[in-house]
Amino acid sequence: MNKKFNLNMGLSFLILLALMASCSSNPDSAGTEYMPDMYRSPAIETYVDYGEIRGRENKEIKTKLSARQTPKYTVPYYGTDGSEVQMMLPNKRKAGVAWRESHGLFGWDLNAESAYDKARLDTVNLLTMTPENAETILKNGEKLYTSMCVHCHGEKGDGNGTMIQSGAYGDMGVVPNYKDLDTLSEGKIYYSIYYGKGYMGAHGSLLNKKEIWTLVHYVRQFQRDGYGKFEDVAEAESAE
Template identity: 60%
Template sequence: MKKIVYTTLSGAALTMSLLLNSCVSNADSPGLEYAPDMYRTPGIETYVDYGEVRGRENKAWKGRLSAMTPPRNTIPFYGTDSSEVKLMLPYFRKPNVAFRETHGLYGWDYSTADEYTLAVADKNPILLNATNAEAVITKGKELFTAMCQHCHGEKGDGNGPMVASGAYQGVPNYVGLAATEGQMFYSIYYGKGMMGAHGSILNKKEIWTIVHYIRRIQDANYGKFDANGAAVSTVVSDTTNSK
């Protein structure tokens, strides 16, 4: 009988000792955990060195990141549609060497040629037809509202909130703007004047889609088709090669 009581008390004392030792004063600490990774897996975050997790050093992983910066001109996987993949390939035109200083494009490959003027010949690869036109224009408006309207204004008149506040000046009015589709793309991708480069926050498809919407701003009939499927727009893509 005494042996049973002794064993019971010893077990209770050991249990209490373990419970007390597992408690800490830090309210954010889980205390002593047995096999914590079994039920509380640490989340893996991008670009984080996991050589040390929760105070435990793992020399095999030290200095390694969960995701590495991809090589220059790497593109995401866009499926197996060749036209889609071609559209998303790296932009073949390069920024002028002056863009390194004026637009913060450090470490890029530069061109000594006047690429903006050469972009006159570039055509929008997203072709509009009676079936897809309104969807493309609608998407372009959505992107324009999110990325451009704060400076260029809802109507593209160059009088957005940032301009009205006095923060920026010289934003062009799209109505009557003498610029081709290719020049618009180049300007959005690398920046122009006070506008910074958007190539890192908008992919090529998105920029070309915005260009379509800018054309709609210039001409209300742009992207519209008659009963025979013929375009009724009066906007000519290659309006001028002037800057």
């Protein structure tokens, strides 16, 4: 009985000592930090001054941004490559009535396309295709097309993608054959990919501008035989 009492006393005394040792005469101090990591979470929060632990400063870390990685799926506004920056600037065309009508689906009047009609007919692809880059552009285009468009538009661009074949798309909208849209200007193709059209959703938040222009090339390739084989591009251009 007595022994137990003594043990309890001893324990209490130890705890008291520990508590006292954790106090400090500085009223601003939180006292001794037994587990600093629990007081200051390391570097996960955006602007936490994680450079300082127990008064020890790591100046090198402290002066750098901790939030350097952009969230997944962020579309870069502009690149660091000078030749690409121009392309990344917001394109002149703004979403207008057509976009509101088709995506807000106000009144479901999908024929109201005045803004789209005004989309500049003379806009040419800002990503100029040359004999040197043609292959790369079409390769990148294929990659983008395969991940974002092929299920509706089909591997041959004939509007017969797996979603259409399976009936999942219902009878909502008819996906056109690119070949029938041969006269579309590059500006309009760009506009439709960026803002969407009818039952096709907007892709502006999923693709950066260079990627959209890459896809414009890829769509053209379905419309014009030999597009991207360079002699034919020159021909097609002069025919426009």
